Amino acid sequence: MGKYFGTDGFRGEANKVLTVEHAFKVGRFLGWYYGQDHKAKVVIGKDTRRSSYMFEYALAAGITASGANAYLLHVTTTPSVSYVTRTDDFDCGIMISASHNPFYDNGIKIISGKGHKIEAEVEEKIEAYIDGETDELPLAKREDIGLTVDYAAGRNRYIGYLISLATRSFKDMRVGLDCSNGSAFAIAKSVYDALGAKTYVINCEPDGTNINKNCGSTHIEILQQYVKEKKLDVGFAYDGDADRCIAVDENGNVVDGDLILYICGKYMKECGHLNGNTIVTTIMSNLGLYKACDKAGLKYEKTAVGDKYVYENMARNNFSLGGEQSGHIIFSKHATTGDGILTSLMVMEVILEKKLTLGKLAEPVKIYPQLLKNVRVADKKTARENPEVTKAVDEVAKALGDDGRILVRESGTEPVIRVMVEAATDELCEKYVEQVVAVIKAEGLMVG
Template sequence: MGKYFGTDGFRGEANVNLTVEHAFKVGRYLGWYYGQEHKARIVIGKDTRRSSYMFEYALASGLTASGADAYLLHVTTTPSVSYVTRTEDFDCGIMISASHNPFYDNGIKLINGKGHKIEAEVEDKIEAYIDGLIEELPLAQKENIGRTIDYAAGRNRYIGHLISLATRSFKDMKIGLDCSNGSAFAIAKSVYDALGAKTYVINNEPNGININTDCGSTHIHVLQEFVKEKGLDVGFAYDGDADRCIAVDDKGNVIDGDLVLYICGKYLKEQGRLNGDTIVTTIMSNLGLYKACDKAGIKYEKTKVGDKYVYENMVQNNFSLGGEQSGHIIFSKHATTGDGILTSLMIMEVIMEKKQTLSKLAEEVKIYPQLLKNVRVSDKKTARENPEVVKAVETVGECLGDDGRILVRESGTEPVIRVMVEASTDELCAKYVNQVIDVMEQQGLIVG
């Protein structure tokens, strides 16, 4: 990771460690970088945070000052920016969002012309420009100055694309949508209404500061209560920029990313559409998913945490389905990134084609209780490789055998060790997590 750009773009608190000056310089560099041989065309989307408008104008100013044309999608989802960028011949795309973070944070995600996260070397050059390590870029003059162009039509084409993916009408299906007061508010209801569903929507009135606040995929209990109260067939909750989806079944149970991977993976395998009969997961996926996949004859890959690593594995091996427990699910036939609304449509395809409830489709997976604790340490590598800690982890692994697992890993962004245990009961999870943490404390590795 770089100084400013992490695994999910340049993120920070608005006007604290992510400022309009940063955004202007990002725009200046991208406009110049892509405009050296032709007039650059760059598309910008944003979520509903109050600061997103400020960053949109700053980015557009930087782009046009360097001679690029900036196409504004306005409030839209991250996957829609990826879709428009790759299908409409843009040099790159920019999404202004901090995903599931609180409203006062924001971020700048950069997408290359193929709809993927932009190359690390481009981010490195932008960072060097921000820090004044490369010479000042020329300003466009006269007729070479760029324009800003209203491009809501691009978002509408994306809506049409989503509608076209449905295999049949959702007539008479009662579907709940929690839009997290974020990007999905401008798109999700239109899609489901067009497909004939009886659509019930909550958290669909963004005011700039209520995005992700007690709503959406990170506060799934809200949708659970709504589905049960209204007697709905299914519910879908999105996050702030709608690149992830967590579902709620007809009984009010949570269907997380692991269950989505199983339900959609098994269906695609039956259809002969699961490339290599394999799904791509991260190391955080639940043991219950793997045991169910073994029974269903579904193979699986495990990557580091992050949808970036999932997608890299999918591309390298031509796999068609992958994702994370958190609800980032990638269907490579249709998208190059996690897409919450697309994921919900793919779940609906399974429900409609198999004529089964979501609760019935999920019942084959027994999710193991899981406990994760974050331990603040003075040095991550020292703590992780301490001989007594290693011994404690191995002891827990032996005790769990095939009926559980322990995972100890370093945080990528904080001085924190994450200790996670899956076991047959919550009590065993707590016992073994604390057993390892106690050893860390005895070794003087924990701070604070």
């Protein structure tokens, strides 16, 4: 990770970590970098945070000052920016969002012309420019100054694309949508209404400060209650920028990313659409998913945590489906990134084609209880590689055998070691996590 850009772009509290000056300079660099041999085009989308408008204008000012044209999608989803960037021949795209973070945070995610996360070397060059380590860039003059173009039509075309993916009408289906007061508010209901669903929508009134606040995929209990109260057939919750989706079945039970991978993977295998009969997961996926996959004849790969790593594995091996427990699901036939609304449409396809409820489709996966504890340490590598800690982890793994697992890893963003245990009962999870944490403490590795 760089000084400013992490695994998911340049993110932090607005005007504290990420400022308008930063945004202007990002725009200046991108407008110049892509416009050295032609009139560059950069498309910008944003979520509903109050600061997103401020950053949109700063980015557009920087882009046009460098001589490129800035196209504004306005409030839209991250996957829609990826789609429009790659299908409308833009040099790059920018999404202004901090995803599931609170409203006062924001972020700048840069997307390549192919719809992927921008290359690390370009991010490094942007950082060098921000810090004044390179020559000042030339300003465009006279007719060379760039244009700012209203490009709401791009968002509307993306809505049309989503509608075109449905294999049949959603007529008579009672569907609940939690739009998290975020990007999905302008798109999701339009898609479901067009497909004939009886659409029930909550948390769809953004005011700039209520994005992700007690709603959306990170507060799934709100949708659970709503589905039960309204007696709906299914519910879908998105996060702030709508690149993830968590579902709720007809009984109000949570169907997370692991269960969605199983349901869609099994269906795609039956249809002959699952390349290599393989789904791509991360190391945090539940043991219950793998046991169900074994029974269903589904193969699986495991990557490091992060949809970036999932997509890299999928692209390298030409796999069709991958994702995370958190609801980032990638269908490579349709998208190059996680797309919450698209994911919900794919789940609807399985429900309708199999003529089964979501609860029935998820039934074969018996999710194992899981406990994760973050242990603050002075040095992550030293703590993880400590001989006594390693010994304790091996002992727990041996005791669990095939009926559970332990995972100890370093956080990528904090000075903590994450100790996770899956086992047959909550009591066993607690017992074995505490067993390892006690050794970390006894070895003097814990701080605070």
